[in-house]
Amino acid sequence: MQDRRRLGKNIRLPDWKEAQPLLDQFERNINYLRVSITDRCNLRCTYCMPKEGLSQIGHDDILRYEEIRRIIRVATGLGITKVRITGGEPLVRRGVAEFIDSLHALPDLAEISLTTNGILLEACAESLFAAGIRRINISLDSLDAEKYARITRGGDIRAVLAGIRKVRETGFSPIKINIVAIKGFNDDEVLDFARLTLENPYQIRFIELMPLGHAGIENSGRYLSNNLVRERIETLGKLEPVNGPANGSDGPARIYRLEGGLGEIGFISPVSRHFCNSCNRLRLTAEGHLRICLLSDDETDLKTPLRAGCTDSDLEGLIRGAISRKPRQHEMSCTDPNVKKCMKEMQEIGG
Numbered sequence: 001m002q003d004r005r006r007l008g009k010n011i012r013l014p015d016w017k018e019a020q021p022l023l024d025q026f027e028r029n030i031n032y033l034r035v036s037i038t039d040r041c042n043l044r045c046t047y048c049m050p051k052e053g054l055s056q057i058g059h060d061d062i063l064r065y066e067e068i069r070r071i072i073r074v075a076t077g078l079g080i081t082k083v084r085i086t087g088g089e090p091l092v093r094r095g096v097a098e099f100i101d102s103l104h105a106l107p108d109l110a111e112i113s114l115t116t117n118g119i120l121l122e123a124c125a126e127s128l129f130a131a132g133i134r135r136i137n138i139s140l141d142s143l144d145a146e147k148y149a150r151i152t153r154g155g156d157i158r159a160v161l162a163g164i165r166k167v168r169e170t171g172f173s174p175i176k177i178n179i180v181a182i183k184g185f186n187d188d189e190v191l192d193f194a195r196l197t198l199e200n201p202y203q204i205r206f207i208e209l210m211p212l213g214h215a216g217i218e219n220s221g222r223y224l225s226n227n228l229v230r231e232r233i234e235t236l237g238k239l240e241p242v243n244g245p246a247n248g249s250d251g252p253a254r255i256y257r258l259e260g261g262l263g264e265i266g267f268i269s270p271v272s273r274h275f276c277n278s279c280n281r282l283r284l285t286a287e288g289h290l291r292i293c294l295l296s297d298d299e300t301d302l303k304t305p306l307r308a309g310c311t312d313s314d315l316e317g318l319i320r321g322a323i324s325r326k327p328r329q330h331e332m333s334c335t336d337p338n339v340k341k342c343m344k345e346m347q348e349i350g351g
């Protein structure tokens with residue numbers, strides 16, 4: 001199919017999918033699926049997971065790779081073109097590079113990317129590169145070893161920094177570094193993070209803390225608006241917009257560059273400036289539920305029908321049905337305690 005659509009390097013014939021994108025009831029083109037391949041994580045970030053009492057999905061209840069591949073195949077047949085592999089921590093699941101490699105057989109899948117905490121990245125970088133990953137997001141909430149260990153409940157920042165060096169040497173691009181801005185924890189590091197872009201080709205992205213699950217709600221008093229983060233960064237110099245208002249393939253991030261900087265600075269502001277009107281995504285949880293909005297607990301179970309022997313067209317119907325219920329926007333608020341919260345932890349959903 002891909003060959004039929006691609007005549008030369010840059011010339012593409014219109015095809016069925018371009019003629020009929022997968023639209024929801026608000027005319028949003030749903031083309032992006034975030035796939036959590038595990039709910040396990042080798043860190044315990046305080047704002048992401050509770051300290052104890054973490055419920056883990058049983059091994060048999062986690063989708064097998066062939067089941068995930070089948071769901072992605074059916075979804076790409078409907079109009080999904082981009083997939084991001086996430087978790088939990090995706091690199092703790094054995095066989096992840098082989099699984100990613102196998103996705104290249106899906107003709108309508110144009111882009112596969114990965115989000116990781118970077119702890120295992122140095123060891124995995126080459127096999128991920130060989131499997132075709134180029135776009136990588138790495139979470140790093142502090143540049144200070146002691147603070148990093150505190151927020152991750154024991155993580156070793158040296159492993160993450162080695163992973164970042166390794167992906168740069170290996171040739172991954174873009175390399176995006178995600179920082180959840182937390183009042184009283186890393187707000188004093190905003191300028192240090194921003195300065196990294198002066199000499200490194202990274203995209204440093206500040207993400208607002210969302211009141212998700214118990215851990216998120218407990219930390220909601222630590223929410224810091226990206227307006228404040230941005231004001232601080234502007235003390236370093238003018239922020240030049242990179243992509244203009246459309247923001248290209250960078251999704252919800254607003255991207256800027258400090259004058260003369262090699263890298264970029266992004267702001268993802270789900271709380272202060274939500275981007276629901278351009279939301280193009282679905283999420284597949286590790287236990288095989290399709291989630292239509294990060295912040296709504298409305299999920300469609302795909303695993304049960306899949307294991308009961310449903311057909312591809314049954315799966316298509318379930319995916320289309322889920323999309324038809326995708327809400328216009330989320331109702332999350334970090335300041336209004338009466339707003340209904342999402343009660344799942346981020347690591348359960350797949351960030």
Ligand code: SAM
Pocket residue numbers: 041047048086087088089090115116117118137138139178180207208209210211212216346347350351
């Ligand atoms: N383990 C991988 C990682 O660390 O990037 C992927 C999963 S993690 C859940 C994905 C992202 O979600 C991380 O960047 C993490 O910081 C972010 N995250 C978790 N809880 C969050 C919250 N309450 N608000 C905003 N971002 C959150």
